[in-house]
Amino acid sequence: MQSPPTRRRPRPTQVAIAVAVAAAVGSGLAVVGTRQAPAQRPSSAATPARSLTSPGVPPAASDTPSPTPSPTVTVTDPSVTATVTTASPLAAPAGTTAPRPAATTPTAHTPTPAPVFHPDLSDPRWKEYAQELVSSAENSTLDWRSQYRYIEDIGDGRGYTAGIIGFCSGTGDLAHVLRLYRDAAPDNALVKYLPALAKVEGTASHQGLDPDFVADWRRAAQDPKLQHAQDAERDRFYFDPAVGQAKADGLHALGQFAYYDAMVMHGPGTDPDSFGGIRTAALRKAKPPSQGGDESAYIAAFLDARKAAMLRDPARHDTSRIDTAQRVFLQAGNLDLLPPLRWHVYGDAYTIPA
Structure with a gap:
């Protein structure tokens, strides 16, 4: 009874090569391998390397031009040589045409519009305009600082x-x-x-x-401390409350000035001839922007209510600070009080240049 043949364990280098070849095949790479004659086997003539393809069968002829040779990687040990050939990712099968990349249509770029500039009277420049406008009506001059x-x-x-x-x-x-x-x-x-x-x-x-x-x-009044006291009282009692309420009502610079000028002349309060009463009368006629109303229509209603309050006071029968000043800006659609500004008060002409 013969002993069963002894199984030979593969050498570590053969295992590593097999793993490398398997990985290459899994990645779409072509693999060519040859076996060399063992160095310890005596032979009178060198044994040619045996191809893994069928012996004696020449490669099939093809009319397709040979593709550009791909890079190869060769791993060799004393008994096995493995050649890994990378396949060209752009190569098409014989007899077929490689697909063209899909055409892309350029996407039209719409520039983001710049934000619209809406100044208000808290801007120092527009606050200065407001003081000049008030001074033209209160003191018949644009040089309001001379009026301390x-x-x-x-x-x-x-x-x-x-x-x-x-x-x-x-x-x-x-x-x-x-x-x-x-x-x-x-x-x-x-x-x-x-x-x-x-x-x-x-x-x-x-x-x-x-x-x-x-x-x-x-x-x-030549003392800067008295001048500062006048500025502080103006802002605390008139300017800041008027502008704050106008902003809450959604009004831009013209509406803010209309509130401020009314506050200066009529003072705060809720009676019909004070600022609060005038605003209440305007709200009965139109909605401010904060309530979804049209800004121009609301300012017109406010000016109407204020003019009515002025006409009820015998000392304020001249309404030119409304008729030939604020209403002029409103009719021109200048809700932002953008200069140049031209108006008349008590028959006198004034201009704030651009």
Whole structure:
């Protein structure tokens, strides 16, 4: 009884080559292998390497031109040589035509439009326009800074009117200015008039103010601290509340100015002839943009309501600051108060250049 043949374990190099060849085949690579004669086998003549293709069978002839030779990788050990040939990814099978890449249509690029610039009165430049517009109506000049020293009784029943926007002794805002000035300069020359201003509030009286208040005001107005007090009271009591409400109503610069000018003349409040009452009357006629309304239509309604309030006051029968100023800008569609601005007040012409 013969012993069963002994099984020979493959050498590590053969295993590694087999793995490499299998990986190459799995990747679509062509593999050519040859076996060399063992070095220990004696032979009188060299044994030619045996091809893995059928012996004696020549390659089939083809009319297809030979493709460009692909790169090869050869791995050799004493008994096996494996040649790995990469297949061209663009090569088409014999007798076929390689597909053309699909044509792509260029996508039209639509540029993103630049955001529309909508200034408002919180912008220092537009705030300056607002002060010039108010000054043309309050003081008949665009040089509003020259009006810190202004003071007179204009006969409107509100006592002395003074400063950059017409603070009045009879309405209490002039006393507010003097309190701010006192806080900044406790020993100023106007402190002594605070008790008298408290007594005349709500009247046209000059009691306790004459005969020196006018001259003392004009001298003190050269003090930057009094000028700052006027600026602060204007912003706190008139400008900031008016612009804030206008923004809440969705209004741009023209609507913000319309609110501010009305606040300066009529003051805050809810009665029909104050700013709050005028706005309430406008809301009955039109919706502001914040409520889905048309901005121009709403501003027109506000100007109508304000004009009606002015005509109810005998001291304010001239409505040119509306008719030949704000309404001119509105009719031109200039909701952003973009310069140049041209208007008339009390028959005088004014221009803010571009």
